[in-house]
Amino acid sequence: MFSKACEYAIKATLHIAEQSLQNKRIILPEIAKAIDSPVAFTAKILQQLAKNKIVQSSKGPNGGFSISEQAIQTFKLKDIVLAIDGESIFTECGLGLKKCDENSPCPIHHKFKSIRAEIIDMLENTSLKELSKQLESGVTFLKI
Amino acid sequence: MFSKACEYAIKATLHIAEQSLQNKRIILPEIAKAIDSPVAFTAKILQQLAKNKIVQSSKGPNGGFSISEQAIQTFKLKDIVLAIDGESIFTECGLGLKKCDENSPCPIHHKFKSIRAEIIDMLENTSLKELSKQLESGVTFLKI
DNA sequence: ATAAATAAAGACCTATTTATCTTAAATAGA
DNA sequence: TCTATTTAAGATAAATAGGTCTTTATTTAT
Ligand code: FES
Ligand code: FES
Numbered sequence: 014m015f016s017k018a019c020e021y022a023i024k025a026t027l028h029i030a031e032q033s034l035q036n037k038r039i040i041l042p043e044i045a046k047a048i049d050s051p052v053a054f055t056a057k058i059l060q061q062l063a064k065n066k067i068v069q070s071s072k073g074p075n076g077g078f079s080i081s082e083q084a085i086q087t088f089k090l091k092d093i094v095l096a097i098d099g100e101s102i103f104t105e106c107g108l109g110l111k112k113c114d115e116n117s118p119c120p121i122h123h124k125f126k127s128i129r130a131e132i133i134d135m136l137e138n139t140s141l142k143e144l145s146k147q148l149e150s151g152v153t154f155l156k157i
Numbered sequence: 158m159f160s161k162a163c164e165y166a167i168k169a170t171l172h173i174a175e176q177s178l179q180n181k182r183i184i185l186p187e188i189a190k191a192i193d194s195p196v197a198f199t200a201k202i203l204q205q206l207a208k209n210k211i212v213q214s215s216k217g218p219n220g221g222f223s224i225s226e227q228a229i230q231t232f233k234l235k236d237i238v239l240a241i242d243g244e245s246i247f248t249e250c251g252l253g254l255k256k257c258d259e260n261s262p263c264p265i266h267h268k269f270k271s272i273r274a275e276i277i278d279m280l281e282n283t284s285l286k287e288l289s290k291q292l293e294s295g296v297t298f299l300k301i
Numbered sequence: 302a303t304a305a306a307t308a309a310a311g312a313c314c315t316a317t318t319t320a321t322c323t324t325a326a327a328t329a330g331a
Numbered sequence: 332t333c334t335a336t337t338t339a340a341g342a343t344a345a346a347t348a349g350g351t352c353t354t355t356a357t358t359t360a361t
Contacts, residue, residue, distance in 0.1 A: 020253040027264055054320050073328030076337045109164040111301060120171055120288040120297045124279045135268045144264040153264045198350050217358025220307045
């Protein structure tokens with residue numbers, strides 16, 4: 014469903030959010046450890062998230078990554094997916110036709126459309142808050 | 158959702174089915190043309206479909222590919238997807254955890270589970286018959 | 302038998318994604 | 332100001348997915 018980069022992006026963002034809810038900054042190597050991801054690749058992804066104002070980065074001692082309470086409440090999964098994977102998941106044909114078009118539908122268009130609608134609904138309506146709270150309370154996990 | 162190979166596999170199979178419903182064999186270059194796919198790559202995919210007994214191939218003049226009426230009625234999308242992409246779509250964690258496990262769910266597990274169930278339902282319950290009939294009657298398309 | 306038409310098989314190439322490495326920039330604190 | 336700590340940026344490398352090419356095997360018709 015998502016690229017590896019996007020998977021890491023979601024996990025990293027949620028881990029940062031979990032820490033930020035406790036007013037803690039967190040540095041790259043600890044993020045990578047928490048989500049079981051390659052450090053340097055994670056750095057690239059966090060750069061992109063920072064450029065997209067989803068996370069905030071700061072350099073130097075006591076630096077690291079954080080997310081504002083405001084952002085945790087307003088950003089949805091959709092925002093991360095758009096920032097990393099673009100809009101393909103929202104628009105593309107399930108069989109790879111050049112365009113997903115109601116007027117020349119592929120064989121699975123109608124069935125795929127409703128599944129895609131569910132995916133979009135999930136991405137649009139799932140907030141970072143909700144997911145990071147669950148992480149904090151220990152009912153969900155970011156690795157193994 | 159599917160690999161490129163799997164997309165081609167589904168389209169090729171449906172085109173062959175459409176032809177077989179009219180008792181026509183069809184040769185590789187015509188399949189590739191009908192589904193707008195690279196010929197040599199399509200050949201590889203058809204080989205795999207033939208090994209998995211989803212399509213039938215025959216060599217030599219008047220050779221080509223076909224599917225039995227029986228197969229058209231009994232095979233589902235699921236069979237093609239399993240043959241080409243394996244079972245990952247049916248089992249893997251939406252965030253790439255090593256295992257999708259109810260007992261240590263990732264943050265999107267519960268939401269993803271229901272979407273995945275819909276996908277599986279679609280793949281298990283959509284027969285080649287149904288889709289190739291729609292193609293034959295011109296309400297769906299395999300390219301552009 | 303021979304030639305033509307077809308798919309099968311396997312080696313090869315290319316593009317994209319995933320991942321790493323090296324250097325630079327910024328910041329905090331001594 | 333100097334050093335340590337952190338992210339940013341960009342070049343590079345490795346792995347995977349996507350795609351091609353060449354040769355072989357099989358079949359049909361002449
Ligand atoms: S045309 Fe294929 S999903 Fe819409
Ligand atoms: S654990 Fe991630 S989808 Fe089940």
